Amino acid sequence: MVSKVLVVDDEPAFESLICRKFRKRIRQGELAFIFAANGNEALEKVRENTDLDLVLTDINMPQMDGLTLLKELNRLNPTFKTIVISAYGDMKNIRKAMNEGAFDFLTKPINLNDLEVTVEKILKDVKKSKELERRLALSQVQLIQSEKMSGLGQMVAGVAHEINNPMSFMSGNIVHAEEYARDLIELVKIFQEECSQPSERLQEKMDEIEFDFLIEDLPKLMQSMKIGSDRIVEIVRSLRCFSRLDEAKFRKVDIRDNIDSTLMILRNRLKAKSDRPEIEIVQDYSELPCIDCYSGQINQVLMNILSNAIDALEDALGMKEERDRFMNQSPKIWIQTQFSQKPDWISIRLKDNGSGIPEENMTKLFDPFFTTKPIGKGTGLGLSISYEIVTEKHGGQLQIFSELGKGTEFAIELPIHQQSEENAIAAVKEEKSAIQELYV
Ligand SMILES: Nc1ncnc2c1ncn2[C@@H]1O[C@H](COP(=O)(O)OP(=O)(O)OP(=O)(O)O)[C@@H](O)[C@H]1O
Ligand SMILES: [Mg+2]
Incomplete structure (x- = not known):
């Protein structure tokens, strides 16, 4: 990931100095520099680049000086860190800048090696805290997701359990119901054989209930009820298997x-x-x-x-x-x-x-x-x-x-x-x- 640094200085030569010093890392895509000549321009660049890691600012500049810029930046509640650059011995301003939230300071004339070490150190720090923040956000979301899944799992398991009990009466009894229906049909058929001349009342009832159709349809109906109940049993089994989300052991x-x-x-x-x-x-x-x-x-x-x-x-x-x-x-x-x-x-x-x-x-x-x-x-x-x-x-x-x-x-x-x-x-x-x- 490329680290972005905003450099705020009214001295145009500073830009080429920095580009030369960090040229290797710029070429390798590890570092990117953005430049601003005063505080106003810097604020604009900050708004355009929401992913800045570091701001390096001079204190004495025209239009808006470094201390005012720091105050403005603080208002934006930034995630980046700031280094101020001040004249050697200007302890008063350096102290003010640190009180305004600057993370570190460098003195002029700038020692480029010193600058490199400071920039590296701070960028490392920013990277670490960004990674920590990312992990924290991720683990929070994961926690919510797993809580949700386990809540859903518990609910599914509960519902599956509730369906399971009445379902077991049905699926357990359907086998017997099928057998009883078969026996009764056989019995009626024997009756029919033994009593080939049914009474008028019997004949009327047989017509009313469409006896021949009923005898033929009842086994099919029992069979489809059995298929249906087997399917529900299978769904309940799947739901129970699916909802085992919070087991603590393999x-x-x-x-x-x-x-x-x-x-x-x-x-x-x-x-x-x-x-x-x-x-x-x-x-x-x-x-x-x-x-x-x-x-x-x-x-x-x-x-x-x-x-x-x-x-x-x-x-x-x-x-x-x-x-x-x-x-x-x-x-x-x-x-x-x-x-x-x-x-x-x-x-x-x-x-x-x-x-x-x-x-x-x-x-x-x-x-x-x-x-x-x-x-x-x-x-x-x-x-x-x-x-x-x-x-x-x-x-x-x-x-x-x-x-x-x-x-x-x-x-x-x-x-x-x-x-x-x-x-x-x-x-x-x-x-x-x-x-x-x-x-x-
Ligand atoms: N089988 C697939 N075919 C094509 N693209 C896929 C396939 N599986 C995953 N992807 C791609 O990977 C991306 C990330 O998948 P991931 O499951 O992590 O998230 P998502 O499906 O977008 O969201 P959710 O968090 O709801 O699962 C998807 O947005 C999609 O672009
Ligand atoms: Mg997905």
Whole structure:
């Protein structure tokens, strides 16, 4: 990242002196200087360049002097730091400047080496505090996001639990209801055989209830009720699996269950809409062992990657120049699970034939807040959170391959075994004693 420095001095020679002194770093794109000849001009430049890191200002200048400039700058509540340059021995003004919030001072005639050391030191400091601020903002947002997800998870788990109880009466009884209906139909059929001449009253009732249709339809009806209840049971199971967000320990899970339950949650988004066809899911799962993971967090990763793929497909389908591509291929997401090349690791690949990612965006995808989506649609946190979950929480790898206008592929690789807490503590103890031995 380039550091920006504003130099305020009415001496024109100062500009070329600075450019010469810092020419290497300017050429390498590490430093950029902006110049102003007095306080007024400086204020204008500050307003134009909101990303300044440092202001270097002379005290004695025409129009607006350095001390007044400092006062004005203070009013803007700046994130940059200020160095004042004053005549040697002018302690009174230097003290005033420091009281106005100047960070450091240099005296004239300027020693360029001194200037370089001071600028370097302060820029390092500014960089550090900016990074700290960025991290703080990020961890705040992540905290809010994970709080939200865990709140949502708890709610989903609660609702799923509430549905689960009445649902188990229904799905448990439907089997018996089906059996009883079958028995009753058989019994009625025997009655019919034994009593081939039904009374008038019986015949009337049979006509009224459309007996023949009822006998034929009842088994079909019971069957479709069974399919419906099985589907609800499956949805409830997926919701419960999906909502395990705040588990504190690794659990052994079949990753394919996580993929299926995430797809179940996203099913509505995959369906055909008035302006686009259905998004097809092609699954290719190989037989894999269960892996140690935080299941809810892995669901969050799958959810982020699959939602992005759906967004990219919708994007491509909405673009005139891209739409022709879908004349002979349907919008698709391929999901493949297999053993990774690394021993004892598995790999999950999620590929779409959506809009693809421009080359210049590839290095920014995991940056927090990087988004190409309109305001209100994307926060730019999905991939940065996913990256953290895969790499830091699970010691895995997350890679992206993309071709503009063709599609994007995400490769998640995860170790099958995670160190349990006891193992981790034992490993730390071992390492400690190994280090102690080195010092003995
Ligand atoms: N499958 C994909 N195809 C094309 N572009 C993608 C794909 N996945 C991610 N991107 C690009 O990466 C950017 C960052 O993704 P990320 O998930 O981090 O944020 P987002 O989707 O924009 O917002 P949100 O925080 O709601 O997830 C997206 O804005 C998009 O430009
Ligand atoms: Mg996203």
